[in-house]
Amino acid sequence: MLVKDVMSPKERLVSVSPMATVREALTLMKTNKVRSVIVEKSNDDGAYGLLTFKNILQSIVAEDGDIDLLNVYDIAATPAVSVSAQLNVKYAAKMMVQSSIKRLLVIDNNELYGILTMTDIIGILMDSVSE
Numbered sequence: 551m552l553v554k555d556v557m558s559p560k561e562r563l564v565s566v567s568p569m570a571t572v573r574e575a576l577t578l579m580k581t582n583k584v585r586s587v588i589v590e591k592s593n594d595d596g597a598y599g600l601l602t603f604k605n606i607l608q609s610i611v612a613e614d615g616d617i618d619l620l621n622v623y624d625i626a627a628t629p630a631v632s633v634s635a636q637l638n639v640k641y642a643a644k645m646m647v648q649s650s651i652k653r654l655l656v657i658d659n660n661e662l663y664g665i666l667t668m669t670d671i672i673g674i675l676m677d678s679v680s681e
Contacts, residue, residue, distance in 0.1 A: 551638070551639045551669055551674065552635065552636055552637065552638060552639065552661065553634065553635050553636070553637045553638075553639055553642050554635035554636065554656070554663070554664075555639070556639050556666060556670045556671065556673075556674055557635070557656045557663070557664035557665060557666045557670060558567050558647035558664050558666075558667070558670065559663070559664045560588075560663055560665075562664075562673070563587075563588050563662075563664065563665055564578055564582045564584050564587045564588065565587060565588040565589070565623050566578055566587045566589060566590065566601065566622055567568055567589075567590055567622065568589050568590065568592055568599065568609075568621065568622050568626065568628070569580070569621055569622070569623065570622045571617065571618055571619075571620065571621060572606060572609070572617040572618075572620045572621070572622060573618055574603055574622075575587055575606075576617065578592060579603070579675050580675055585599075585602060585603050585667075586600055586601060586603070586632065586653055587597050587601040587614055587646070588630075588655070588662065589601055589623070589626045589628055589630075590624055591660075592635070594660075595660070597628055597629030597660075598628070598629065598630050598632070598655055599623075599627055599628030599629065599630050600620075600626060600627050600628075600630035600631075600655060601622055601624040601625065601626040601627075601651060602627075602652075602653070603624045603647070605626060605627060606625065608625070609624070609625040611631075611648045616619045630654075630655045631645075631649070631651055631654055631655070631665050632655040632656065633645070633654050633655075633666065634657075635656050635657060635658055635663050635664070635681040636658070639658050639666075639669065639671060639674070642666055642671075643653055643671050646668060646671075647648060652667060653665055653666070653667050653668075654666045654667075657663050669677060674678070
């Protein structure tokens with residue numbers, strides 16, 4: 551099974567500008583009931599990023615950050631860790647476990663196609679067990 555068969559497509563993802571404030575990103579996350587947002591590329595040859603609750607908490611707690619003064623680009627993981635849509639899911643899962651990563655962007659030719667999460671992979675395992 552390939553990553554493209556399991557991932558959440560980009561149409562279902564929430565994205566934010568790297569120039570947005572952390573408060574704006576948090577509002578987007580709350581409104582859309584998501585735990586992470588895609589940070590858009592600054593230009594065509596730029597990199598996608600990922601902003602998670604963990605990034606936000608680390609910046610606020612560790613650095614006494616003010617979410618109104620911090621921009622998304624200050625704290626997002628950019629470039630985000632990514633895999634190809636054509637990769638076998640077992641390799642993506644292995645990468646996630648070995649690196650303690652819960653989300654991988656799915657990028658080919660520097661274009662975003664979706665996101666692969668641990669939840670997506672567990673869902674496939676659950677389906678295979680119930681069959």
